[in-house]
């Protein structure tokens with residue numbers, strides 16, 4: 001069940017991320033302290049959703065945040081942010 005939510009969130013997120021060439025981590029890390037807190041994460045995703053006129057689902061976004069927080073410290077490092085969909089993104093780029 002949790003996996004399904006994550007996959008759904010991932011699919012939604014991936015479509016947003018692929019359109020962006022700039023550093024997603026830098027966009028998320030508003031206060032530049034080198035880590036993305038849950039509130040930074042939610043704020044950014046909410047902004048993106050609003051911009052695109054899409055509904056913002058904080059529960060889904062929280063699940064996505066937790067899915068990325070691989071070491072479970074409650075914040076996302078640059079590595080954690082860039083590892084999940086970025087890998088996928090590079091693969092797709094190579095094929096094109």
Ligand SMILES: [Ca+2]
Pocket residue numbers: 028029030031032033034035036037040
């Ligand atoms: Ca931060």
Ligand SMILES: [Ca+2]
Pocket residue numbers: 069070071072073074075076077080
């Ligand atoms: Ca972490």
